[in-house]
Amino acid sequence: MSLVLRSYWRSSCSWRVRIGLNWKQLPYDIVPVHLVADGGQQHSDTHRALNPSRELPVLLVDGEPLAQSVAILEYLEETHPDPPLLPRSPLDRARVRQMTEVVNSGIQPVQNLRVMQRLGREYDFSRADQVGWSRDWIALGLTALEQLVSNHGGRYSFGDSVSWADLCLVPQLYNARRFDVDLTAFPSLTAVESQLESLPEFVAAHPDQQPDAA
Ligand SMILES: N[C@@H](CCC(=O)N[C@@H](CS)C(=O)NCC(=O)O)C(=O)O
Known part of the structure; x- marks a missing residue:
């Protein structure tokens, strides 16, 4: 499985997903998206095609874009339950x-x-x-x-x-x-x-x- 995270160093939502990926020991590449430079690269055609909300993070799973950090964490939990990031009950x-x-x-x-x-x-x-x-x-x-x-x-x-x-x-x-x-x-x-x-x-x-x- 190839994982690419579109991320900005100080984006708190990207940061959540970075920790989640690290916790699950999943290797991933980072593609930086600058939220301020060029009027905000999240507004570029390339990024909007991947996330119509024009936000970070976006996780590309074998090229398929997923946005919303909690939805991404949910996906990681379902596909890689161990080690867990949610309790059992x-x-x-x-x-x-x-x-x-x-x-x-x-x-x-x-x-x-x-x-x-x-x-x-x-x-x-x-x-x-x-x-x-x-x-x-x-x-x-x-x-x-x-x-x-x-x-x-x-x-x-x-x-x-x-x-x-x-x-x-x-x-x-x-x-x-x-x-x-x-x-x-x-x-x-x-x-x-x-x-x-x-x-x-x-x-x-x-x-x-x-x-x-x-
Ligand atoms: N609920 C979304 C929020 C995403 C979000 O707001 N991301 C911020 C960075 S933490 C962003 O991309 N902001 C761009 C902007 O406000 O133009 C998530 O959890 O992924």
Whole structure:
């Protein structure tokens, strides 16, 4: 099976998938797509043909394009269940999905690049306004996640096994720092992050390790 990931070094959604692929020990090639250069290469005809949503990541599986990071993780879980990134029982799996969606559908969409660009272009948001916007939405979502991880976490976000919740957490905390979120309010999240950040699958997926890192 050939796997090619269209990725941007600082894209949090691409980062989730990089960790997932590493966790499953699946070799893949990276094709960098620059989200800012040339007006954003995600808007190019080539990329739009692969993902009409004009977003990253896109995983090409034997040439077949798949987008939406959680759909990709679901595909990887179904095709390569070991080592797992979801717990076994339905309730536990739903809990991990709940944590995943706090980031995936609660936080990331409102601080996405296109939202920032539109706030600047059409609503006169200064850079400081944009940072404030992102900071507040990220903090709101992390407040919910902190409670969930404090209730259900262990070594990692959910118990003592790495799960999708961790794949979403680490990139989101990196973004939180970029937007000056005060992370002292989230001790459970930063404690889990400190367990995760030295795992080789996470190290290799870090933005600084990517071929397009600036
Ligand atoms: N729900 C999608 C979100 C994808 C997404 O928003 N990706 C960002 C990078 S993390 C992107 O490509 N943004 C481009 C833009 O806003 O123009 C996923 O999880 O894959």
